[in-house]
Amino acid sequence: KNQVEQSPQSLIILEGKNCTLQCNYTVSPFSNLRWYKQDTGRGPVSLTIMTFSENTKSNGRYTATLDADTKQSSLHITASQLSDSASYICVVSGGGATNKLIFGTGTLLAVQP
Amino acid sequence: DAGVIQSPRHEVTEMGQEVTLRCKPISGHNSLFWYRQTMMRGLELLIYFNNNVPIDDSGMPEDRFSAKMPNASFSTLKIQPSEPRDSAVYFCASSFGMTSGYNEQFFGPGTRLTVL
Numbered sequence: 755k756n757q758v759e760q761s762p763q764s765l766i767i768l769e770g771k772n773c774t775l776q777c778n779y780t781v782s783p784f785s786n787l788r789w790y791k792q793d794t795g796r797g798p799v800s801l802t803i804m805t806f807s808e809n810t811k812s813n814g815r816y817t818a819t820l821d822a823d824t825k826q827s828s829l830h831i832t833a834s835q836l837s838d839s840a841s842y843i844c845v846v847s848g849g850g851a852t853n854k855l856i857f858g859t860g861t862l863l864a865v866q867p
Numbered sequence: 868d869a870g871v872i873q874s875p876r877h878e879v880t881e882m883g884q885e886v887t888l889r890c891k892p893i894s895g896h897n898s899l900f901w902y903r904q905t906m907m908r909g910l911e912l913l914i915y916f917n918n919n920v921p922i923d924d925s926g927m928p929e930d931r932f933s934a935k936m937p938n939a940s941f942s943t944l945k946i947q948p949s950e951p952r953d954s955a956v957y958f959c960a961s962s963f964g965m966t967s968g969y970n971e972q973f974f975g976p977g978t979r980l981t982v983l
Contacts, residue, residue: 797871797958797974798910843910854923859909 756781758846758858766864771834775861777827777844785847789818789829792841792860801829801842834865871975873959879981885947888978891940892961900972901934901944902958910958916942949982956980 758779767773779787786805790798802811802818804827810819815832831838844858872891880886892899900915914924916936924934931950936942946953956977964970 797960797977799974800971803971854925855912857910857912 756846756848756856758844758856760842760844760858760861762861763859764862764864766866767834769834769836769865769867773831773834773863775829775831775842775844775863777829777858779825779827779844779846779856779858781825781846781848781856783848784822784825787818787820787827788845788847789816789827790843790845792843794840798843831863836865836867839863839865871959871961871973873957873975873978875978876976877979877981879983880949881983882950883948884982885945886949886953886980886982888944888946888957888959888980890942890944890959890975892942892959893973894940896961896963896973897939898962898964898970899936899942900960900962901942902960902974903955904958904977905955913944946980949980951982954980954982 761776786803788803789801791801792798801813801816804811804820806822817830820827829842841860841862843860846856848854848856871893874889898917901913902910903913904910911926913926914934915922919936932946934944956979958974958977960972960974962970962972
C-alpha cells in the first residue's frame, strides 16, 4: 500500500535552534517528493520538490534530503524563527498515468521564544 | 496575480442541505485539484482535472460528491446532501502541468465547511 509516514508528529524547539523532520514512504512508482509548509488557517506552500536523481535541495534556511534507495527524506531547518511555527507536510508523487499525490499527516512544529 | 481564489471562505450548513464550493485557478494553469483536510486524515486528494477534463476522481468519497470544471477559470465541488462527517477544510490548488517533475501546485486559502 502506498503510504507516507512522518515523524515526529509534533515538535517544540527554542528560537534559534535547528531541527530535522523525517519522512518515510512506500510509494511506488516514484516521481518526486515535496515538502510543504502550512501555516494555521492557510493553504500549504511548497518549500522544495525533488526528483529521483536529486539527493538534496535548499530553500533559504530549509534543506531537504532524499535517499531514494531507502525511501527516506528529511527536512532540516536551520536557525529557527518564530515564523517557522507551522505544519510541515511530506508529499510523494506516485508517477504512472495519473501521478497521484500521497500525503503524509504532517509534523506540527512550534518555535518558542 | 491574485493566486487561487476560493469561495466561500467559511460555510455553515445543516445536514441534508446542498453545498457548493467554488474555485478560480491561477490564470494559465491547466491542472486543478480539489483536496479535503481533516485532523484525523490530513490532506486527501479528491479529484483533479487536466485541461478541464477529470483525470482521477478515485478520491471522491461517494456519490454525494461531484465536481465540475466548465472552463479553464472555474471549478465547483458540490456536496448533496451534506452530512456532519463532511465537515472539513476543502482546498483547491492549481498548477501548470500534472504532478510529475517540478510542476508546483499553488493552493488556495481553503473553505472551512461545518455541517450541523
